[in-house]
Amino acid sequence: xxxxxxxxxxxxxxxETILGIPAENLGDDFIQEINRYVGLLDDYLIKDLKxxxxxxxxxxxxxxxxxxxxxxxxxSPTDRLRYVKxxxxxxxxxxxxxxxxxxxxxxxxxxSNDDHGEELGHLGKTIGREKETPTLLSPQFYPNSPLARGDxx
Amino acid sequence: MIITPETWxxxxxxxxxxxxxxxxxxxxxxxxxxxxxxxxxxxxxEGEYVSKDDFDQNARNLVPRLYRQNASLGTDDQSIRIxxxxxxxxxxxxxxMTSLRTPDWVLEEWAERFGLNEYxxxxxGKHFEMIEKRLNVxxxxxxxxxxxxxxxxxxxKMLDLHQKVLPNNSKxxxxxxxxxxxxxxxxxxxxxxxxxxxxxxxxATAYTSTHAYQISPESRDRHIVKATMQNQTIRFQAKRxxxxxxxIMSPLLLQSSGLTKGGQxxxxxxxxxxxxxxxxxxxxxxxxxxxxxxxxxxxFDDTGYGYWLEAPDLELFLAGVNFPIIGPQRHEELKKLSKxxxxxxxxxDGADGKTDGEVRxxxxxxKQNGRITLKKVPSIRYRxxxxxxxxxxxxxxxxxxxxxSTGAKRVFPFLNPSPELTDxxxxxxxxxxxxxxxxxxxxxxxxxxxxxxSKGKGVVDETGQxxxxxxxxxxxxxxxxxxxxVNPMISILASVSRAIELGNxxx
Ligand SMILES: Cc1cc2nc3c(=O)[nH]c(=O)nc-3n(C[C@H](O)[C@H](O)[C@H](O)COP(=O)(O)OP(=O)(O)OC[C@H]3O[C@@H](n4cnc5c(N)ncnc54)[C@H](O)[C@@H]3O)c2cc1C
Ligand code: SF4
Numbered sequence: 001x002x003x004x005x006x007x008x009x010x011x012x013x014x015x016e017t018i019l020g021i022p023a024e025n026l027g028d029d030f031i032q033e034i035n036r037y038v039g040l041l042d043d044y045l046i047k048d049l050k051x052x053x054x055x056x057x058x059x060x061x062x063x064x065x066x067x068x069x070x071x072x073x074x075x076s077p078t079d080r081l082r083y084v085k086x087x088x089x090x091x092x093x094x095x096x097x098x099x100x101x102x103x104x105x106x107x108x109x110x111x112s113n114d115d116h117g118e119e120l121g122h123l124g125k126t127i128g129r130e131k132e133t134p135t136l137l138s139p140q141f142y143p144n145s146p147l148a149r150g151d152x153x
Numbered sequence: 154m155i156i157t158p159e160t161w162x163x164x165x166x167x168x169x170x171x172x173x174x175x176x177x178x179x180x181x182x183x184x185x186x187x188x189x190x191x192x193x194x195x196x197x198x199e200g201e202y203v204s205k206d207d208f209d210q211n212a213r214n215l216v217p218r219l220y221r222q223n224a225s226l227g228t229d230d231q232s233i234r235i236x237x238x239x240x241x242x243x244x245x246x247x248x249x250m251t252s253l254r255t256p257d258w259v260l261e262e263w264a265e266r267f268g269l270n271e272y273x274x275x276x277x278g279k280h281f282e283m284i285e286k287r288l289n290v291x292x293x294x295x296x297x298x299x300x301x302x303x304x305x306x307x308x309x310k311m312l313d314l315h316q317k318v319l320p321n322n323s324k325x326x327x328x329x330x331x332x333x334x335x336x337x338x339x340x341x342x343x344x345x346x347x348x349x350x351x352x353x354x355x356x357a358t359a360y361t362s363t364h365a366y367q368i369s370p371e372s373r374d375r376h377i378v379k380a381t382m383q384n385q386t387i388r389f390q391a392k393r394x395x396x397x398x399x400x401i402m403s404p405l406l407l408q409s410s411g412l413t414k415g416g417q418x419x420x421x422x423x424x425x426x427x428x429x430x431x432x433x434x435x436x437x438x439x440x441x442x443x444x445x446x447x448x449x450x451x452x453f454d455d456t457g458y459g460y461w462l463e464a465p466d467l468e469l470f471l472a473g474v475n476f477p478i479i480g481p482q483r484h485e486e487l488k489k490l491s492k493x494x495x496x497x498x499x500x501x502d503g504a505d506g507k508t509d510g511e512v513r514x515x516x517x518x519x520k521q522n523g524r525i526t527l528k529k530v531p532s533i534r535y536r537x538x539x540x541x542x543x544x545x546x547x548x549x550x551x552x553x554x555x556x557x558s559t560g561a562k563r564v565f566p567f568l569n570p571s572p573e574l575t576d577x578x579x580x581x582x583x584x585x586x587x588x589x590x591x592x593x594x595x596x597x598x599x600x601x602x603x604x605x606x607s608k609g610k611g612v613v614d615e616t617g618q619x620x621x622x623x624x625x626x627x628x629x630x631x632x633x634x635x636x637x638x639v640n641p642m643i644s645i646l647a648s649v650s651r652a653i654e655l656g657n658x659x660x
Contacts (some may be wrong), residue, residue: 127329
C-alpha cells in the first residue's frame with residue numbers, strides 16, 4: 001500500500017467530501033484503487049501525492065484556512081466542504097494544484113469502477129451486447145442506421 | 154515482425170538502416186515509407202503491443218496500459234492535463250478519429266514565417282489524398298451522428314455559426330463510444346491497422362515495451378540508440394535515427410541525449426488548449442456511446458486564430474474525474490449523465506505571435522508545484538496567452554449558448570467553482586471568471602511544435618533532419634511549426650510524408 005492504513009479514514013473523508021458519496025459507499029475498493037493507481041506513477045509523483053494528502057489532512061493546514069485547530073477528519077461536513085473549496089479558490093497556486101490533484105484522484109478511484117456506471121445511467125459494455133446498447137447496430141437507438149437494419153455487414 | 158518481452162530472443166546488439174523511436178503518426182508513416190523502399194527498419198516503442206482482444210472497455214485495465222502516466226500527465230502545476238497515448242500505434246490507438254487536412258492559411262503562414270515554401274497546399278495535396286485513402290477517411294454519415302454531436306449542428310445553425318459534419322478514419326464503425334480505450338472492433342483505422350501494418354508487411358521489425366533512453370551520434374552514418382526491455386539494455390546501431398516520440402517525449406529524449414545545440418529543443422510548445430461545458434437535457438444523450446466528434450462549429454478571426462467546438466465520447470472515468478462541481482450535489486448531478494452532453498472548446502494557440510510553453514528536464518525547486526528534486530524530472534510549463542484566453546472564453550460562451558438553444562435545462566461550465574447556469578442569457582458570465590491556473594479545467598490531446606521545423610530558428614530543416622546533428626531526424630507532432638488549428642493527426646502524417654519525399658533521410 002502506498003498510503004499508510006492509518007490514512008484510510010482521511011482518504012475516505014476526502015472522497016466523501018469531494019464526490020458527495022458517503023464513505024461507506026466508497027468502501028475498500030476506493031482505497032485500494034487509490035493505492036493501486038498512485039503506485040503505478042513515477043516515484044517523484046508518488047512522493048508528491050503522499051505529501052499532499054498528509055498536508056491536506058493536517059491540523060496546521062486546517063488552521064491556516066479555517067482558523068480551527070482540528071484535523072480535516074475532525075471537521076463537520078460543512079466545514080470540510082468549505083475547507084476543500086478554500087483550496088480550490090485559494091490565491092496560493094500550490095493549493096489549487098492540490099485541489100485539482102485530489103479531485104482527479106477521487107474521481108478516478110470511484111468512477112473507473114465499471115460497477116458504478118449503472119448509477120450514472122450507463123448501460124454497460126457494448127462488447128457482446130451491441131444491439132442492447134446505444135450503438136449503430138441497435139434499431140432502438142439508431143432507427144435510420146443501415147447497420148441496425150442489417151442492410152450492411 | 155513484432156517483438157514483445159515474451160518473444161524477444163535476448164539479442165542485445167542489433168544493426169539496422171533506420172531506427173525509429175515511437176510508433177504513432179510520425180513513426181508509423183516513416184516506417185511504412187522507408188520499408189517500402191527496401192531499407193531495414195526497426196521501430197522502438199515503449200508502450201505495449203496491443204490488439205483488439207486487449208480492448209475490453211475496462212478503464213482500470215486499459216488506462217495504465219494505453220496512456221502515458223495513467224492519463225495523469227500534465228503541466229507542472231496540473232492546470233492542463235495532457236492526454237498522450239503510450240502503446241503500439243501511439244496516440245492514434247486511443248484517439249477520437251477526427252481526420253482533417255491542415256488549413257491552407259496555416260500552410261501559408263508556415264511559408265511566410267518559417268520559410269517552408271515546400272509545404273504549401275499544392276505540395277501537400279497529394280499526401281493528404283494518399284493518407285485519406287489509406288485511412289479510409291470519410292464524412293460521418295448523417296444517420297450515425299450521435300445526439301450529443303447533433304446538438305452542435307443544430308445549435309450552431311440556430312446561432313448562425315459556421316458548422317459542419319466531420320470526417321473520420323474508420324471502417325464499419327458501430328459507434329460503441331470506446332475510442333479512448335482502443336477500438337474493440339478494429340473499426341478505427343489507426344496506425345496499427347494501416348501504416349504499421351504496411352511497414353511490418355514490408356519486413357520492418359517492431360520492438361514493443363522497449364524504452365529508448367539515449368541516442369549517440371558517432372558519425373553521419375552511424376548512430377547508437379540505447380533502449381531497455383525488461384530492465385536489460387539493447388543497443389541498436391543505425392545509419393539513421395528517427396525520433397517520433399511525440400511533442401512531449403521527443404524533446405525529452407533529445408535533451409537527455411545532449412542533442413540540444415541551437416537551444417530550441419523543447420521550446421514553442423503548442424497544446425490546442427481545451428475547456429468544456431456539460432449540459433443537462435430532458436432527453437437521452439448517451440454521451441458514453443456513439444461516434445466521437447462527428448460535428449463541429451468554428452470561429453477563426455482574420456489572422457487565422459480562434460476556436461472550434463467538438464463533442465468527444467465521454468468515457469465514464471473522464472466524466473467522473475472532470476465533472477466540475479464538488480460536494481453533495483456532485484454525484485446527484487452525475488446520475489443525470491445519460492441525459493447530458495459535453496462540448497469541448499479547442500483553441501488554435503499562438504494568436505499572440507508565439508506560445509509560452511516548454512518541455513524540459515528539471516531538478517531543484519519548482520515553484521509551480523513546490524517540488525524539490527535532486528534527480529532530474531520531466532517538466533512541462535505552459536501559460537495561455539491573452540488572445541488565446543479570449544478565444545477559449547468566447548468558445549465556452551458559444552458552447553453554452555448552443556446547449557441552451559438545443560434544449561439544455563442546466564449547463565455547468567468547467568470552471569472552479571462552476572456556476573450552475575439555467576438560461577442562455579447567463580452565458581456571457583463566463584468572461585467574468587478569474588482566468589488563473591486551476592480555476593478553469595484545461596486539457597490537451599494535441600501537443601505540437603517542440604522541435605520546430607523552420608528555415609530560420611528551429612530544430613529541424615524541411616526534411617526533418619536536426620540542424621546540428623546530421624543523420625538524426627525528428628518526424629512527429631513536434632516538428633509542426635505552429636498549432637495547426639484542426640485535430641492534428643492528418644497534418645502530422647502529411648508533414649512527415651512530405652519531409653520524407655523531400656529528403657528521404659538523405660539515404
Ligand atoms: C485521447 C486522444 C484523442 C485524440 N483525438 C484526435 C482526433 O480525433 N483527431 C486527430 O487528428 N488527433 C487526435 N489526437 C491527437 C493525435 O492522435 C496525435 O496528435 C498524434 O497521434 C501524434 O502523433 P506523434 O507521432 O507525434 O506521437 P504519438 O502518436 O503520441 O506517438 C508517440 C509514441 O512514441 C512512444 N515513445 C515516446 N518516447 C519513447 C521512447 N523514449 N522510447 C520508445 N517509445 C517512445 C510513445 O509511447 C508513443 O506510443 C488525439 C490524441 C489523444 C491522446
Ligand atoms: S466508436 Fe467506432 S471506431 Fe471508436 S471504438 Fe467504437 S467501433 Fe471502434
